């Protein structure tokens with residue numbers, strides 16, 4: 001049974017949270033996978049411009065310091081996005097990382113300037129960098145997600161380590177439609193869509209599903225929530241693909257995974273703005289097993305997650321991640 005180390009932030013401690021976070025890393029022996037001169041990547045999500053829910057640099061800095069203390073080399077990394085935003089292209093992503101305080105360690109875009117630098121692993125388009133490193137630390141913000149129910153480590157690995165082409169393939173069945181009764185014709189989505197998939201008709205807009213990549217960006221910027229996705233079958237497909245990609249990324253790799261169950265927002269950190277939280281802060285959890293880790297986090301906030309998207313089954317990603325060999329769903333909590 002996999003061990004999941006848990007720092008409960010609902011309690012009072014004599015030490016501050018950053019000191020307790022170091023305790024979590026030390027008690028779990030997370031750093032034992034690092035040897036002198038190793039090249040260690042810290043995979044994170046720096047948050048879209050305007051979002052403040054992402055895992056802050058104060059935590060990530062401690063991880064890089066502890067890696068460096070072992071005589072290893074480290075850097076921060078993430079991939080380019082499909083949707084139009086500040087992380088769409090490599091140079092813009094690096095600039096935003098600096099603006100969001102991730103300036104204490106090099107930030108390298110794993111799939112290159114245009115998101116097209118990848119290696120095929122088990123028929124998955126994985127950003128090349130993840131095939132070149134010795135060790136991996138994955139820092140994830142656990143929260144709601146519009147087509148997976150929740151997003152945690154499996155999502156951060158599967159979608160977050162894929163090149164643009166890989167992301168495109170995973171999203172291919174999730175296509176939005178515009179509710180013409182709700183749309184106010186502000187044209188924000190029309191101007192926004194990078195793929196020119198939104199077409200002007202006489203008195204309404206339509207999405208050309210032949211051009212649409214399913215990136216979901218238009219949905220996140222629509223002020224009237226007039227853009228809807230049909231998630232039922234698409235959600236199961238995308239979760240299965242994310243799990244398959246996640247397994248390919250960590251194949252034969254030594255890694256440690258950390259989920260932050262704080263700032264529990266209904267949507268992911270790709271959203272440009274903040275929304276009311278769906279649950280109070282719970283804490284920080286870490287494990288060598290990404291499946292056990294996500295399962296434990298989901299179990300903590302199952303009720304608000306299930307209420308958020310009753311039409312989805314977020315456990316599909318856990319089921320397939322286990323089936324594809326990424327880890328196991330059974331876990332044991334070790335309180336720090």
Ligand code: SF4
Nearest residue numbers: 183184186187189222
């Ligand atoms: S952003 Fe929303 S409200 Fe504005 S045109 Fe697009 S669908 Fe309509």
Ligand code: SF4
Nearest residue numbers: 193212213215216218
């Ligand atoms: S129409 Fe399709 S490709 Fe364009 S922003 Fe929306 S989801 Fe993305």
